[in-house]
Amino acid sequence: MHFFEKYFNNNVKNDFIIKFNYKKLNNIPKIKKLILNFGCRSSDLKKLSIALLALKLITKKECNFVPSKKSNVLLKIRKGEPVGCKIVITKKYMFQLLFRLVFQVLPYSKYKIFLKENNKNSITLNIKNILLFNVLEQNYILFNNVKNLHLTLVTNSKTESEFFYFLNLLKFNFLQK
Numbered sequence: 001m002h003f004f005e006k007y008f009n010n011n012v013k014n015d016f017i018i019k020f021n022y023k024k025l026n027n028i029p030k031i032k033k034l035i036l037n038f039g040c041r042s043s044d045l046k047k048l049s050i051a052l053l054a055l056k057l058i059t060k061k062e063c064n065f066v067p068s069k070k071s072n073v074l075l076k077i078r079k080g081e082p083v084g085c086k087i088v089i090t091k092k093y094m095f096q097l098l099f100r101l102v103f104q105v106l107p108y109s110k111y112k113i114f115l116k117e118n119n120k121n122s123i124t125l126n127i128k129n130i131l132l133f134n135v136l137e138q139n140y141i142l143f144n145n146v147k148n149l150h151l152t153l154v155t156n157s158k159t160e161s162e163f164f165y166f167l168n169l170l171k172f173n174f175l176q177k
Helices: 003-020 045-059 092-108 160-169
Strands: 031-039 064-067 082-089 111-114 122-127 149-155
Touching (some): 031 045
Antiparallel strands (some): 122 149
16 A cells, blocks of 8 residues: 555545544545546657657556547648547556655646636646656656646545645645635
């Protein structure tokens, strides 16, 4: 069991029980999944394969190409061609990656935060400098042109106050609402 998972099971659940008066442990918000993806505006296989390799090194799991849904004449993309790569992480790998993000990458990176108005249980971060991951920094020459890693954190919280309290307990202190 990873340190961050122990922290979640012991501290975060107790704080939620105290603050929101939960009667059942099943109602406490949990992290459902982490989604990491690189999107490219072209179907250049060289750039896509480097982005796929970067995702594979970051997550230590197999990744998939994302095919285009529509053809685009201006970008010279046909329907079905790969235009990005994506991976969905759940369970124990999720806590390992979340720990690395919170304590090694996010404090030193420049990122943009996207909150959707209708969605009360997810947040998307656009990390501009992916070389903050130690694995990618060691191979600077290969990964210096890969930019904009999109990271989406999905929870099962029911209200906005629960969601922001949950993010603060997970040490995402950069958000204030």
